[in-house]
Amino acid sequence: MDMSNFNTAEQAHMQKVIETKQMQDFMKLYSGLVERCFTSCCNDFTSKSLSSKEDTCVMNCTDKFLKHSERVGTRFAEHNAEMMGAAQAKR
Amino acid sequence: MSFLGLGGGSGGQHGSSQINSQAIDVAVAELDMITDIFNRVVSSCHTKCINQRYMEGDLLKGESVCIDRCVSKFFEVNKKVGERMQQMGGASQAAGGAG
Numbered sequence: 001m002d003m004s005n006f007n008t009a010e011q012a013h014m015q016k017v018i019e020t021k022q023m024q025d026f027m028k029l030y031s032g033l034v035e036r037c038f039t040s041c042c043n044d045f046t047s048k049s050l051s052s053k054e055d056t057c058v059m060n061c062t063d064k065f066l067k068h069s070e071r072v073g074t075r076f077a078e079h080n081a082e083m084m085g086a087a088q089a090k091r
Numbered sequence: 092m093s094f095l096g097l098g099g100g101s102g103g104q105h106g107s108s109q110i111n112s113q114a115i116d117v118a119v120a121e122l123d124m125i126t127d128i129f130n131r132v133v134s135s136c137h138t139k140c141i142n143q144r145y146m147e148g149d150l151l152k153g154e155s156v157c158i159d160r161c162v163s164k165f166f167e168v169n170k171k172v173g174e175r176m177q178q179m180g181g182a183s184q185a186a187g188g189a190g
Binding site: 003005006007008009010013014017018021025028036040041057059060061062063064065067068069071072073075076079080083 | 108109110111114115118119122123125126129130132133136137140141143144145146147148149150154155158159162163166170
């Protein structure tokens with residue numbers, strides 16, 4: 001996404017848009033992660049509160065997902081740069 | 092006597108307070124598309140690569156390697172599907188034109 005042709009007002013506008021989207025994305029990430037870890041880890045309803053096993057599972061699930069997401073982000077950026085480069089070269 | 096050049100001076104300045112809404116829309120659409128693809132990659136590769144038992148909080152070596160390959164393949168698939176759809180789009184246009 002090449003913003004170098006945008007003037008100051010347009011760049012400022014895009015910055016606001018990006019911030020709003022990042023906030024929305026974060027909320028989606030959070031609720032998605034809660035559901036994911038709940039579905040994977042909590043299958044025993046003999047008690048109202050989390051067992052220590054479930055608690056550990058949820059912690060690990062969260063840590064793992066965030067690390068996974070970070071790694072995907074790194075690789076994604078690499079491939080995306082290639083893809084955008086190829087698209088630019090074609091023009 | 093020399094006259095200073097009147098008119099045709101700086102040749103049209105980029106209006107720094109104007110907003111070209113079409114260009115903005117295109118950029119926003121591109122941003123949405125990239126965000127959507129990213130979320131799909133995260134979700135797919137998590138399902139395919141990560142052990143759902145969560146024995147520990149760190150990524151295992153195998154999982155890390157799997158993630159790298161998963162993202163790579165995803166992009167290849169993305170490219171191939173795009174090319175194929177362009178082909179089919181072109182073919183159907185040609186058929187429509189001839190028919």
